[in-house]
Amino acid sequence: MCGPYQPVAGPDAGVHDPVPRAADTRRAPGPHWKVTAMTALVHTAEPIDLTVVRDQVEQVVEEFLAAKAAAASxxxxxPEVVRILRDFLASGGKRLRPLLCVVGWHAAGGDEDPAAVLPVAASLELYQTFVLIHDDIIDDSALRRGRPAVHRALAARHVGHDSAARLGAGEALLAGNLALIWCQELLHTAELDTPRRAAVHRVNDTMLAEVMFGQYRDLLGTERLDDDIEAALGIIRYKTAAGTIQRPLQLGVAAGGGDEETHRFCTEFGVxxxxxxxxxxxxxxxxxxPDGRSAPGLNDLREGKHTVLLALAMAGAGPGQRVRLRSLVGRARLDETGAAEIRAILEATxxxxxxERMISARYDRCLEVLAGAALPERATEALRRLAVTATQYTA
Known part of the structure; x- marks a missing residue:
């Protein structure tokens, strides 16, 4: 599994068409809300300041949600619905997806005011909020980023009610839906010419469908515990690789008027x-x-997620180890003693x-692709940094 990486064809469908740079640079009329955030991203040879980009994206999201809170009032x-989303966004996250989107804009040689790409990038944070809230409902996760998952926090407001869990899940579901609706609305505020706007929405529509299919595959995967590594990788490619790296990059490339070759790079690097x-x-x-910033958990083991980690363990396990894995993984009441036994088997096999070797091989492949790509140096340098962030992710 650690040999040369070959990207699958599936996640590329429908988004590699060349996006011409239009002669008509008139902007489509925008809605009443528009970006007023900083526009310090100047198109120069200076390195991209990812901290500034993150702050800009957060400002766009905050201004947008502040307007929504005022309208709701x-x-x-x-009022708590908007507050739920604002609190969730404030709870953490590295903003990897919007950072990749803005770097994608630079990779495409975006030659207009960078403020145009910020709503596209910021929409990804609202979309990720929707995905994570719903994911926690599906998995009935207790925690997210060290805090009670949204559906659990909302259920706690109904303590003593016979249907507290159902009410909390329903409220979280609707709050997540609102995040999805608003991410689409925010995306529409990007002041792009018609061809670029169409290209952005084409990539975005593809991403939405892919992640939903990936989530569905993930659910089906909890019914099996076997050594099918390719099936486990298939879940990753659609649920995570497309929605976390490949498509956010392509959204920025589309906003910047990138060509087919640059879109193809996003796949070869992003998957x-x-x-x-x-x-x-x-x-x-x-x-x-190892640094203790991320504590060992029980979620994946209790849910019986069909991960590559478990597939590799099943492939290398002896008969007795397979029996123990099948008896422990997927047990809703798995405790730390059982988890410690699973971890020992994962180590022994x-x-x-x-x-770890698969991560290293894929990271090396990303650097090879990056070295061979004809991108602006500032985009290349930023992608090198983000590749480290992605592979050493701790929060």
Whole structure:
């Protein structure tokens, strides 16, 4: 599994058409809300300041949600709905997806005011909020970023009610839906000419469908515990690689008027990096991080997620180890004693080391692709930094 990486064809469908640079640079009319955030991203040879980019994206999201909160108050809507989303966004996250989007704009040689790409990048944070809230409902996760998952926090407001869990899940579901609706609305505020706007929405529509299919595959995967590594990688490619790395990059490229070759680069770079990102996340969920910033967890083991880590363990396990894995993995009441036994098997079978080698191979592949790409140097340098962030992800 650590040989040369070959990207699959599936996640590329429909988004590699060349996007011409239009002669007509008139902007489509925007809605009443528009970006007023800083526009310090100057198109120069200076390195891209990712901290500034993150701050700009957060400012765009905050301004957008502040406007939504005011509108909700004026209409007499429950004020806590917007507050739920604002609190969730403030709880953490490295803003990897919007950072990749803005770097994609630079990779395409974006030659207009960078403010045009910020709503596109910021929309990814609202989309990720939707995905994570719903993911936690599906998995009935207790925690997210060290805090009670949204559906659990909302259920706690109904303590003593017979349907507290159902009410909390329903409220979280609707809050997540609103995040999805608003991410689309925010995307529409990007002041792009018609061809670029169409290209952005084409990539975005593809991403939405891919991640939903990936989530569905992930659910089906909890019914099996076997050594099918390719099936586990298939879940990663659609659920994570596309929505975390490949498509956010392509959204920026589309906004910047990138050509077919630059879109293709996003796949050749983004799919292996997205796989490495999820492989690292799987290790962190089970083993935690050496620096203690990420604690070992039980979620994936209790849910019986069909991860590459477990598939490798099943492939290398003896008969007795397979029996123990099948009796422990997927048990809803799995405790730390059982988890420690699973971890020991993952170590003994070489599964943990195997996943580390797969991460390294994919990271190396990303650097090879990057070295051969004809991108502006500032975009190349930023992508090198983000590749490290993705493969050493701890929060």
């Amino acid at each position: 004026g209409a007499g809507h429950p 292996p990096l997205g796989e490495a990102f999820q492989l690292r996340d799987d290790l962190l969920d089970v083993f935690g991080s 070489g599964a943990r080391d195997g996943v």
